[in-house]
Amino acid sequence: MKVYHGSLEVVEHPMILRPNRKLDYGEGFYTTTSEKQSKEWAERRMLEKHSDCGYVNIYEFDETKISEFKSLIFTEPGKEWAEFVLANRTQKGFTHDYDIVYGPVANDKVYIQFSLYESGVISIETLIRELKTYKLVDQYLFHTEKALKALNFIEAIKIG
Template identity: 80%
Template sequence: MKIYHGSLEMVEHPMILKPNRKLDYGQGFYTTTSEKQAKEWVERRMLENNSNCGYINVYEFDDKKLSELNSLIFPEPNEEWADFVMANRTKFDFTHNYDIVYGPVANDRVYLQFGLYEAGAISVETLIRELKTYKLVDQYLFHTDKALTALRFIESIKIEL
């Protein structure tokens, strides 16, 4: 299956990098099955960094390797997913031992709902119900070097503003 990673750089050899902010599924190499989502992410990064070009990096993902890896799969938003995302985004010392995590993206538009949940303004049931009204794209987090072996670089598509 093809998956995509948006970046300001061509990334032929993905690596596990420590982010400078808290992310949905922790540190690692993030990808999506949505080329559109990868392009939007690149364009946002380009604007934030005053860059005139970026790249959609395309990979072949050998998803048969999922059975060999310690994987956490969230087919749709649920309470376990919400708790996992909140722990990664809010707990300073939270970590996990999964090689790959797959599930919906809690993007900035959706994260407003998480803010209401975290503040106690809505219940987890309301959070899940609200999130299911959005068309959520997916993401794969490759959390370990072992997981990265399931990726094969295909190409980088240059994006210019």
């Protein structure tokens, strides 16, 4: 299966990154099965950094070997997924020991729903119901060096 990573640079050798902000599944290397989404991620970075080009990096990932890794898989938004995302985004010092985490993206467009839940305005059931109305793309987090070895770089497509 092909997975994509939007970036300002060609990333032939993915690395575990420590982001400057809290992300859905913690630190690591994020990819998606959506080429369109990875292009949008690269374009957003281009705007943030005032860059005139970016790249969609393409990798091969043999998802049949996922059982060889300690993995956490969320097939759709649910209570466990929401709690995991909130823990990663809000709990200081929170970490996990999964090699790979897969599930929906809690992007900035839907994060307001998380804020409403966290402040007690809506219930977890309402949060999940609201999130299911959005078309959420997926993401894979490769959280460990072992997991990164499962990615094989194919090519990078220049955008911009």
